[in-house]
Amino acid sequence: MFLRNLLWEGKAVTLTNWAGNTVFQAKDVHHPVSLDELRRLVASSPRVRALGSGHSFNHVADTTGELVVLDRMPERAEIDAAAATVRVGGRVTYARLAPLLHEAGFALANMASLPHISVAGSVATATHGSGDAVPCLAAAVSGIELVTADGSLLSLSRGDADFPGSVVALGALGVVTSLTLDLVPAFELRQYVRDGLPLDALDHFDAIMSSGYSVSLFTDWRDTRVWVKRAEELTDPDWYGTRPADGPRHPLPGMPADSCTQQLGVPGPWYERLPHFRADHEPSGAGDELQSELLLPRENAVAALRALFAIGERIRPVLHISEVRSIAADELWLSPFRGRDAVGVHFTWKKDVAGVMPVLELVEETLAPYGPLPHWGKLFTRWPACPDDFRELARRLDPDGKFANDFTRLLLAE
Incomplete structure (x- = not known):
């Protein structure tokens, strides 16, 4: 992971992103080891955000509440060869996933410049690679599972009405626990x-x-x-x-x-x-x-x-x-x-x-x-307009703003 600790007299006191330009404001950082523990934590917290590999350069993942890092959750990657898909857990990185897929004869259609970054964080911010015929990494997602504000588990698949709003969501809808990705033959x-x-x-x-x-x-x-x-x-x-x-x-x-x-x-x-x-x-x-x-x-x-x-x-x-x-x-x-x-x-x-x-x-x-x-994970000063369909979805799934932070509040403001 790209997360770093700032040191004071030899003691780690503050968590920062990869570049060190963002100091996270969270009251506590949690590392749940199971889905049940994560659901209880989300349900009991008034404010919570999930943090991936820490490669964003702004405050998209920040919170003044509880920060959740999934680095101790089970690292699963379940390939369905017949469907040409893989289901991955929220902590998995492309570096860990790609060799497993290749060994099974499969590939992802696209990768970013850095394989070190987490799949869930990359998808949430519409991170991408390069290719005229290849969409961003999030376009490979055909299924998503996330823990919502009351601690319940929500599963959505391509074709569901809310699915297009749930994939690139900046953590504003919940904590992503698994993603199903489309695969292509290895090349x-x-x-x-x-x-x-x-x-x-x-x-x-x-x-x-x-x-x-x-x-x-x-x-x-x-x-x-x-x-x-x-x-x-x-x-x-x-x-x-x-x-x-x-x-x-x-x-x-x-x-x-x-x-x-x-x-x-x-x-x-x-x-x-x-x-x-x-x-x-x-x-x-x-x-x-x-x-x-x-x-x-x-x-x-x-x-x-x-x-x-x-x-x-x-x-x-x-x-x-x-x-x-x-x-x-x-x-x-x-x-x-x-x-x-x-x-x-x-x-x-x-x-x-x-x-x-x-x-x-x-x-x-x-x-x-x-x-x-x-790009949602980089530095910028001019805010784009939020699509009305996403604003309505965020308010419906998180009416009290449990997953909101300064970044998403700026985006969702009318």
Whole structure:
């Protein structure tokens, strides 16, 4: 897990997120060991929130009440080969799940950059990977089970009226105890890195982003590289004006690539190529950063990217790197991809809140004409409107606001 403790005179006193920029305000942190214990805890607490792997960069998981961490609950992953699904517990991470699926001949259609993060937390915040034809991680969910405000257990399946609102829910409806995920047959990919993408290659943006199963652009808004993950070999020496990397690359220029998944076109299993980082390594520089991401309608992406290149001189002083990737549409109510194919523009910032926030506001202002929505687990300052169907669902399932916090209250306010 990415949770950290702040130390005072050698004693752990406060829990923080991965980056250390969020200090959790909870009165107590609980680690239930069974579903019954969790249900009793939720039923008896006036305020409660669940915390996953601690990789969010804002206060989405915070509470002034009781904080629940499921790291001592049973770690189950039950594969139904006939249905091509897997049912996972609320504590399971992608790093633990993926090898089990591969061994059984299955795969997930998508993974995020980091396999270390929890499945439930990733789903709740609409976290995603990259791929023109691949929706966010939450779109793989076909069933969800959660403990609601009175301690009862609610199970919903795809096709139920409330299901599209219960998957990406930011913890506002209850504590997720299990998820059922769709599976596909196991597959292999190759990963290539191409250096020196020229700015005029944006004229071929759609062709570049569709040239692999998963494609990412990494840029400092001056120099750009392309990560291409695909089944076929990439043999064109002048592919869109780029040159092949002469060795493994880290997304952050100058960082050692030891923590990165294998590149240079070597074929390997899906779960060792789709993430940028290896499950058995903590990413280089882990925690020494802040993150934001804005999700744009696909049709506005090129114009938005040109606008960001135009303010690159303002962005670079507080930036480590940006990543540009595509995500297919879904129908989940709080998803930034609801009803629209999207392009995400991700910012890995230097850990300098005072320096970053004015630049983030400039980025948001620059992108405002292009219809951006924020990634729920990252830093942002402009709140999107809450869909009415989700607001009604939250009030119906949690009328007293047991699972509410400052983050969700801002979202749900009319």
